[in-house]
Amino acid sequence: MDSFGLRPDRFDAAGQDQLVDIRDLQAALPGLDRLRDWAHQALALQPGEKAVDIGSGTGSEVVAFAAAVGPTGVAAGVEPDPNLLAAAERQAAIAHSTATFHSGDAYGVPFGSDTFDAVLCERVFQHLTSPARAAREIARVLRPGGRTVVMDADWGSAIVHPGSTRVVREVVDTLISATTNPYSGRRLQGLLTAAGLEAESIGSHALVQERSVGAGALVSRVSAMAVARRVITAAEREQLLADLAAGAASGDIHLSVTMFAVHARKPA
Secondary structure, X not given: OOOOOOOHHHOOHHHOOOOOOHHHOOOHHHHHHHHHHHHHHHHOOOOOOEEEEEOOOOOHHHHHHHHHHOOOOEEEEEOOXXXXXXXXXXXXXXXXXXXXXXXXXXXXXXXXXXXXXXEEEEOOHHHOOOHHHHHHHHHHHEXXXXXXXXXXXXXXXXXXXXOOHHHHHHHHHHHHHOOOOOOHHHHHHHHHHHOOOEEEEEEXXXXXXXXXXXXXXXXXXXXXXXXXXXXXXXXXXXXXHHHHHHHHHHOOOEEEEEEEEEEEEOOO
């Protein structure tokens, strides 16, 4: 998957959440695919339209856009990381795609106002210190009547089971404190509405970690940080990891976070 993991250099410097790496939810990939399918259905691209993916990573969604809009349309990706831009261009060339890629970010999309029929922005807002500014930028580049889907996780929905209720709460709170905009999923509709867009529908999917992963790297890292913050002890961390390992072995384990997607439209 092209951009399932966190890349801190994609976002503003103050939003470099190096602990929150959603790659650790390995089995969440099918769930993310299903939510992406929902996003493509909501955007409903037609031949000849113009679409942009803000935070396009290695470009898989832009290549899909290009196939939908055809040779008379425009499919563009905006990405600040030059290495990812180069990877996206290689992927597009291999696919013989008309997709194009441009340097920029959620605060500065390098296109004029009222340009695009459709805008996708996936897993960017949680890393932004000024998400309202990014929502206004989406509204700016959308043409009247254009539509957008913005997707992001809400780390307040994180579930870690089994384990001591108090210890789990402290670990989740540590994860939330380590994220620039941890409640981005629940805020998306309000941010887009405040930017002048009209929300039409909301989709969601729980991204569930595969049982065999056990605690996974994310819980291991964040629980170590909780020890450093002195909100749990080292012994409590070891017990939590042991509980999760036992749960993985017996089948009594659940680690997840919920991803939300808002489909909105710019008034005509």
